[in-house]
Amino acid sequence: xxxxxxxxxxxxxxxxLAMPGIIWVTLLFVLPLYVVMAILFGQIxxxxxxxxxxxxxxxxxxxxxxxVLEHIVGSQGYFGPALLRTAVYVAVASALCLLxxxxxxxxxxxxxxxxxxxxxxLLIAPFWISYMMRMLAWINLLQNDGxxxxxxxxxxxxxxxxxxLSGHAGxxxxxxxxxxxxxxxxxxxxxxxxxPVSTLEAARDLGANxxxxxxxxxxxxSRQAVITSMLLTCLPMLGDYFTxxxxxxxxxxxxxxxxxNTSVLTPGQTGQAGAFVMIVLIVSIVPMLxxxxxxxxxxxxxx
Amino acid sequence: xxxxxxxxxxxxxxxRRSLLARGLVLGASAPTLSALLSACGTQxxxxxxxxxxxxxxxxxxxxxxxxxxxESGLKPQAGSTLRxxxxxxxxxxxxxKNFEKTYDVNIEISTFNDTxxxxxxxxxxxxxxxIYNPSYDxxxxxxxxxxxxxxxxxxxxxxDNLWPNFTDPWYDQGWEYSVPYTVYTTGIGWRTDQVSExxxxxxxxxxxxxxxxxxxxxxxxxxxxTAMDMVLLRNHIYDANTAKxxxxxxxxxxxxxxxxxxxxxxxxxxxxxxxxxxxxxxxMWSGDVINSIYYLPKGQSPDILRYWFPADxxxxxxxxxxxxxxxxxxxxxxxTFINYMLDADVAALxxxxxxxxxxxxxxxxKTLVAQGYAPPNLATAAVLPRYxxxxxxxxxxxxxxxxxxxxxxxxxKAGG
Numbered sequence: 001x002x003x004x005x006x007x008x009x010x011x012x013x014x015x016x017l018a019m020p021g022i023i024w025v026t027l028l029f030v031l032p033l034y035v036v037m038a039i040l041f042g043q044i045x046x047x048x049x050x051x052x053x054x055x056x057x058x059x060x061x062x063x064x065x066x067x068v069l070e071h072i073v074g075s076q077g078y079f080g081p082a083l084l085r086t087a088v089y090v091a092v093a094s095a096l097c098l099l100x101x102x103x104x105x106x107x108x109x110x111x112x113x114x115x116x117x118x119x120x121x122l123l124i125a126p127f128w129i130s131y132m133m134r135m136l137a138w139i140n141l142l143q144n145d146g147x148x149x150x151x152x153x154x155x156x157x158x159x160x161x162x163x164x165l166s167g168h169a170g171x172x173x174x175x176x177x178x179x180x181x182x183x184x185x186x187x188x189x190x191x192x193x194x195x196p197v198s199t200l201e202a203a204r205d206l207g208a209n210x211x212x213x214x215x216x217x218x219x220x221x222s223r224q225a226v227i228t229s230m231l232l233t234c235l236p237m238l239g240d241y242f243t244x245x246x247x248x249x250x251x252x253x254x255x256x257x258x259x260x261n262t263s264v265l266t267p268g269q270t271g272q273a274g275a276f277v278m279i280v281l282i283v284s285i286v287p288m289l290x291x292x293x294x295x296x297x298x299x300x301x302x303x
Numbered sequence: 304x305x306x307x308x309x310x311x312x313x314x315x316x317x318x319r320r321s322l323l324a325r326g327l328v329l330g331a332s333a334p335t336l337s338a339l340l341s342a343c344g345t346q347x348x349x350x351x352x353x354x355x356x357x358x359x360x361x362x363x364x365x366x367x368x369x370x371x372x373x374e375s376g377l378k379p380q381a382g383s384t385l386r387x388x389x390x391x392x393x394x395x396x397x398x399x400k401n402f403e404k405t406y407d408v409n410i411e412i413s414t415f416n417d418t419x420x421x422x423x424x425x426x427x428x429x430x431x432x433x434i435y436n437p438s439y440d441x442x443x444x445x446x447x448x449x450x451x452x453x454x455x456x457x458x459x460x461x462x463d464n465l466w467p468n469f470t471d472p473w474y475d476q477g478w479e480y481s482v483p484y485t486v487y488t489t490g491i492g493w494r495t496d497q498v499s500e501x502x503x504x505x506x507x508x509x510x511x512x513x514x515x516x517x518x519x520x521x522x523x524x525x526x527x528x529t530a531m532d533m534v535l536l537r538n539h540i541y542d543a544n545t546a547k548x549x550x551x552x553x554x555x556x557x558x559x560x561x562x563x564x565x566x567x568x569x570x571x572x573x574x575x576x577x578x579x580x581x582x583x584x585x586x587m588w589s590g591d592v593i594n595s596i597y598y599l600p601k602g603q604s605p606d607i608l609r610y611w612f613p614a615d616x617x618x619x620x621x622x623x624x625x626x627x628x629x630x631x632x633x634x635x636x637x638x639t640f641i642n643y644m645l646d647a648d649v650a651a652l653x654x655x656x657x658x659x660x661x662x663x664x665x666x667x668x669k670t671l672v673a674q675g676y677a678p679p680n681l682a683t684a685a686v687l688p689r690y691x692x693x694x695x696x697x698x699x700x701x702x703x704x705x706x707x708x709x710x711x712x713x714x715x716k717a718g719g
Contacts, residue, residue, distance in 0.1 A: 046702065047353060047444045048426050078714040085718070143581055165581065166519030167566040249522075249568035254718040262716050266527075266709060267419050268702075 040274030049267030064271035086255040090237045093176035097184045105188035126182045135246045167250025175243040184229040191225020227291050238280050355699050356474045363476035364446040366453045375457040379636035381407040388413050388432040395656035408636045433631030436623050439474040440699040451480045452629040458638035461645035466662040466688045481624040485659035486686045488589045489619035490612035497583030503611040509537035513564050522568040522585040527712040528697040543695045546704040555711045559719045589684040590659030610684045620694030660686050
């Protein structure tokens with residue numbers, strides 16, 4: 001009965017409004033995922049050793065996925081350390097990003113005043129330069145006779161010969177932090193800028209000092225922005241491989257992105273790259289769900 | 304061997320773009336999607352046993368009736384485009400210009416990083432390249448997949464300019480499909496300002512890669528077979544294509560040991576990293592060490608560079624080829640180009656830029672230094688014809704053995 005009372009065509013309005021989202025998800029997520037799975041569970045050409053995707057899920061073969069899983073833990077688990085390394089690098093780099101980005105975003109949102117626009121433009125400036133160029137710049141700074149070693153040697157007084165680019169975890173983490181920190185500043189700024197100043201004034205009126213006001217008001221209200229910005233940086237870091245390729249190149253700092261890259265380029269192993277992609281996907285879906293939950297809670301709190 | 308005709312026809316009739324457009328119009332319902340993706344699927348090249356050529360098993364590849372050589376006596380079409388698929392900086396731009404001027408044919412160059420990647424793209428059939436520079440271990444599969452066009456020898460009289468052992472090579476008897484482009488060895492390059500010892504004087508020069516004093520200062524070549532065979536050569540195992548489990552166990556153990564002891568960088572940029580001083584020593588191709596002279600910082604003398612390859616010739620020797628691809632649309636110009644590249648003067652001009660030596664009779668390896676192609680301290684980078692009888696060849700491996708080798712390489716690249 002209720003249906004009949006609704007105006008004509010309204011049955012289609014909501015699905016129609018949802019269409020852009022559905023098309024977006026289909027084209028950019030479902031379809032690529034299906035292709036990855038068709039390759040992961042597909043065949044290998046016996047002559048050229050290229051992957052031959054199998055599009056019919058009934059005929060899928062899990063042998064390559066099984067191979068990867070079997071080599072993550074146990075006596076043959078040589079992928080395990082690389083996965084663990086990825087988790088550690090990404091966690092440390094994200095934490096560093098947050099340590100740098102939060103104060104910067106906080107200052108810009110609260111204290112920049114009239115210069116807010118200028119500061120924001122400057123913060124976005126690194127985006128104007130390609131990621132690869134920024135990493136290549138680090139090579140110049142970190143190479144044996146680069147600026148860093150020259151500075152550390154106080155212009156030649158001390159004998160400093162640190163090979164920063166020869167497989168140091170610290171260098172790779174630095175690269176990741178530097179590369180992805182702008183991605184964190186912007187959402188953090190957006191979140192912090194939205195917090196009404198009146199809530200802070202209320203906290204101060206009620207006797208909170210600056211620190212207490214931050215701890216009890218600003219931080220809880222910005223938590224959602226922190227989660228968003230962490231996700232925005234963690235996810236691309238998880239698949240990153242060229243930061244490591246450029247700043248280290250040593251297998252000892254290999255991350256999951258490097259495993260994917262090597263497998264894709266090795267004839268007969270492309271399916272394994274698909275397996276690693278699935279692992280990244282599964283691992284990254286968990287924080288995504290957490291994010292959605294946090295979002296919902298946030299909305300509930302506001303309403 | 305022949306792919307299913309229906310699928311081949313569907314490839315010819317539907318471009319990817321039109322498929323995508325149709326898919327969007329139809330809507331992405333599951334059965335449509337599946338059919339859509341099948342249409343742009345990969346061809347499956349099934350065939351009998353893979354034939355592997357080796358010096359002890361020379362192979363004459365079959366010429367298929369449905370993939371014949373071009374007819375004799377044709378001229379390249381004026382104003383047409385010849386498409387080259389090669390490594391970057393693997394041809395002298397001056398040579399390209401001269402060819403374009405002489406034959407009124409435009410040359411378009413696309414580059415790849417490694418031949419596996421290149422082969423995958425060529426096999427996808429979407430790119431109609433005319434000329435490609437494979438290594439000899441790819442010929443068998445490319446012939447089987449009919450990706451190569453047999454050569455019409457009438458167009459290529461300059462083959463007589465080459466070393467005799469390359470006019471009837473074991474990997475392509477009767478040069479049905481290929482001519483050699485460059486020859487090179489794989490040895491050790493170092494710079495004397497960072498490495499005080501003379502590596503060539505060591506009992507076993509390969510040991511330097513496991514010497515902790517060079518930790519963080521060295522690189523090995525990012526090619527599974529080249530890097531892994533160095534471990535075998537260090538242990539005086541001269542079968543670079545071994546399937547023995549004892550050899551492979553040793554290979555695995557020493558490769559992992561290498562990671563722990565010296566943390567080598569795995570890359571192919573040593574032609575830049577060595578002269579710029581980033582590293583002190585590296586596994587190196589002879590062509591790259593000659594190239595590296597041009598990457599030295601201004602004012603730095605090339606005297607500091609050294610290259611070692613076993614004097615008895617028992618190291619890795621290789622040659623790259625020029626082939627004519629069956630998917631190319633300009634085969635006559637391709638034949639003309641191949642002949643042009645084998646001309647003695649053109650080859651010499653090309654060598655002066657790419658650093659990789661052509662197997663030309665006119666270039667005497669013993670006089671490379673006198674002819675100004677290499678400084679005296681890099682005379683060891685000259686490739687001698689006898690190396691091809693004495694040296695170690697990296698051959699294509701049967702799939703199971705290939706899988707075992709790659710598993711070890713994968714473990715190495717994952718960082719252990």
